Amino acid sequence: GAGVSQSPSNKVTEKGKDVELRCDPISGHTALYWYRQSLGQGLEFLIYFQGNSAPDKSGLPSDRFSAERTGGSVSTLTIQRTQQEDSAVYLCASSPRLVLQETQYFGPGTRLLVL
Amino acid sequence: GESVGLHLPTLSVQEGDNSIINCAYSNSASDYFIWYKQESGKGPQFIIDIRSNMDKRQGQRVTVLLNKTVKHLSLQIAATQPGDSAVYFCAEKTTDTGNQFYFGTGTSLTVIP
Numbered sequence: 001g002a003g004v005s006q007s008p009s010n011k012v013t014e015k016g017k018d019v020e021l022r023c024d025p026i027s028g029h030t031a032l033y034w035y036r037q038s039l040g041q042g043l044e045f046l047i048y049f050q051g052n053s054a055p056d057k058s059g060l061p062s063d064r065f066s067a068e069r070t071g072g073s074v075s076t077l078t079i080q081r082t083q084q085e086d087s088a089v090y091l092c093a094s095s096p097r098l099v100l101q102e103t104q105y106f107g108p109g110t111r112l113l114v115l
Numbered sequence: 116g117e118s119v120g121l122h123l124p125t126l127s128v129q130e131g132d133n134s135i136i137n138c139a140y141s142n143s144a145s146d147y148f149i150w151y152k153q154e155s156g157k158g159p160q161f162i163i164d165i166r167s168n169m170d171k172r173q174g175q176r177v178t179v180l181l182n183k184t185v186k187h188l189s190l191q192i193a194a195t196q197p198g199d200s201a202v203y204f205c206a207e208k209t210t211d212t213g214n215q216f217y218f219g220t221g222t223s224l225t226v227i228p
Binding site: 004033035040042048058106108 | 151158
């Protein structure tokens, strides 16, 4: 597609339930990032995928958070046993990750509300 | 630790005036910087970037200035328009942090018609 897409755009869930958030990166982009943005805050890095390399999971806040990237394209961020503090906008970005082409392009985000 | 911050959380300017949004960073090894614009309900949109081997870079109505001596980054918007109203983020990356970009909390720009 022309840009990064994310689904769903909004998700309301009950505390304790699991949620899955999807990201479709720009075609051909080898790098994919997940960020979390709380209200009025900057972006918090969660996880990074680059090609077939092992993902950089250093930003995941707890073991309730996990992410996969299948076939080097689509990625799914899973939050298990959601808590109210997980409420935020989850942003996905992709990048060519080539020399001198590191710019990240963001999707519109998934707004998660945990009741 | 890493620190990317903005001097002013909010900025209001008259339509047609120039806007200057500032950003400070703490790691002198930072070598790549990006400015993003985020409108309400949308993801961040790339505006302009600059590498540490440059002091200035210009785009359409925007200019980014990098002062490595004082570790300061600024975004200048010429002839600010109502459509420029948004939150602006700076992000930086260093080779020793590998994959991570660090983002500031953002400056909210409001353009007064």
